Amino acid sequence: MQAKNYAAQAVRGLREWAGKAMIYRPDLTEDVQVALTMSSLIETAVHLSLPDGGLIFDDGLKGLRGQTLNLPFPTITVEYFVPPEDATVTDVGDTYVAKRLILAHEREENGQPVVSCLVVCEVDGRWIPMQGECSLFREGWDSYDEQGRLRMNGLVRPVLPGMFKQLVKQEGEDRAFRFIANDVEAECAALLELCEALTCSNVSAPVVQKADAAKNARRVKDGKLPIYETRMLMVDVGKESGERAALGSGQGDRNGPRQHLRRGHIRNLADGRRVWVSPCRVGSSERGIVHKTYGMMPPKTKIERTINRLGDTTH
Numbered sequence: 001m002q003a004k005n006y007a008a009q010a011v012r013g014l015r016e017w018a019g020k021a022m023i024y025r026p027d028l029t030e031d032v033q034v035a036l037t038m039s040s041l042i043e044t045a046v047h048l049s050l051p052d053g054g055l056i057f058d059d060g061l062k063g064l065r066g067q068t069l070n071l072p073f074p075t076i077t078v079e080y081f082v083p084p085e086d087a088t089v090t091d092v093g094d095t096y097v098a099k100r101l102i103l104a105h106e107r108e109e110n111g112q113p114v115v116s117c118l119v120v121c122e123v124d125g126r127w128i129p130m131q132g133e134c135s136l137f138r139e140g141w142d143s144y145d146e147q148g149r150l151r152m153n154g155l156v157r158p159v160l161p162g163m164f165k166q167l168v169k170q171e172g173e174d175r176a177f178r179f180i181a182n183d184v185e186a187e188c189a190a191l192l193e194l195c196e197a198l199t200c201s202n203v204s205a206p207v208v209q210k211a212d213a214a215k216n217a218r219r220v221k222d223g224k225l226p227i228y229e230t231r232m233l234m235v236d237v238g239k240e241s242g243e244r245a246a247l248g249s250g251q252g253d254r255n256g257p258r259q260h261l262r263r264g265h266i267r268n269l270a271d272g273r274r275v276w277v278s279p280c281r282v283g284s285s286e287r288g289i290v291h292k293t294y295g296m297m298p299p300k301t302k303i304e305r306t307i308n309r310l311g312d313t314t315h
Contacts, residue, residue: 003209003230006079006101007047010120012225013127014039028162035129035160038118042103046073047230048205050080054100054190056197056233057276060150061142063266064196069115069138072198072205075105078191079230097121102187106138109155113138118159119187131167132180133159134188141192152188156181197233200266201273205231235276 018035021028050056057063079101099122106115114137119130136154143153158164158180167176197203209230216226267277 003047003049003232004079004081004099005209005225005228005230006099006122007042007045007077007228007230008225009099009122010077010101010127011039011042013122014042014120014129017126017128025162028160031129031160031162038103038120038129041075041105042077042101042120045075045077045103045105047077047079047228048072048194049208049230049232050078050190050194051233052081052083053086054080054082054186054193056193056235057266058193059265061192061196063199063274063276064192065142065150067199069136069141069192069195071104071106071115071195075103078102078104078187078194080190095123097123099127100187100190101127102191104191109135114154115141115191117154117184117188117191119184129160130180130183131158131160131163132156132183134181134184136188136192152192154188156184194233196266197235197276199274200235200276202236202275204234204236206234208232 014035018032018039021032021035025031079099082096082098082100084096084098101120103118103120104115106113108114109116114135117134117136119132120127121130122128134152134154134156136152141153143151145151156177158176164176164180167179170176171179198205207229209227211227211229219226265277267275269275
């Protein structure tokens with residue numbers, strides 16, 4: 001997996017979008033300012049890259065439930081690519097979007113600490129801002145619906161007022177709000193995957209793509225995009241956890257269990273650290289083999305299985 005430099009592409013795309021809107025769409029004055037503000041925030045953010053699909057542990061965010069939602073840095077971008085097989089299909093906004101960039105930052109809203117999630121995507125070769133913004137509550141971001149499925153607690157609102165007004169005119173208010181919720185839902189889930197992973201001591205985010213000010217100045221002069229410093233999430237399964245930690249010290253293997261597959265999970269250690277333990281085969285094959293079958297929720301997409309729905313959509 002390599003850094004994709006989506007952040008630099010998004011900055012250029014947002015400014016191009018804003019420039020055209022200023023000329024051809026005088027009704028989008030507020031939207032233009034939002035796009036330019038987003039581009040400035042992206043330039044100053046710390047940039048991280050996720051695996052394709054946006055999922056890391058794919059454990060239903062069990063390790064983050066009940067925890068305070070904290071970003072690794074006050075303002076970050078998170079880039080990831082979505083393969084066609086992971087594309088979301090809904091009754092609204094079902095256009096396949098492969099390249100996605102999340103802009104997230106911590107702030108206060110009505111005196112309550114939240115994490116703001118904004119999205120920029122490449123659509124038909126152009127990077128454009130998505131219409132929805134989600135403010136996830138840092139305390140109590142998670143809850144459950146009647147079926148016991150995890151859902152996000154956050155406030156979703158239109159971030160581009162002029163574009164949203166046009167959407168309401170075309171689709172009606174209720175459907176318009178469903179569109180903007182769809183704009184940020186999968187990205188919020190990917191952001192939470194990142195936050196969950198970073199609670200583990202054997203997960204790090206080293207720099208994999210360095211930025212060079214002199215080289216970037218030459219690149220810009222030549223009409224090329226600058227290269228932003230990018231960090232990539234790394235899980236060290238051999239450090240502290242790995243298969244040895246998954247097997248345990250023997251006390252967990254009561255009477256030598258039959259061989260079976262143990263799913264990946266977060267383990268809380270006695271010293272207070274949390275580590276990710278990779279899936280592994282444990283137990284003795286001499287005592288027999290247990291074939292475990294894990295049930296799957298209805299086939300939507302990986303990201304939709306992680307999170308059911310956003311908690312609140314405000315009008």
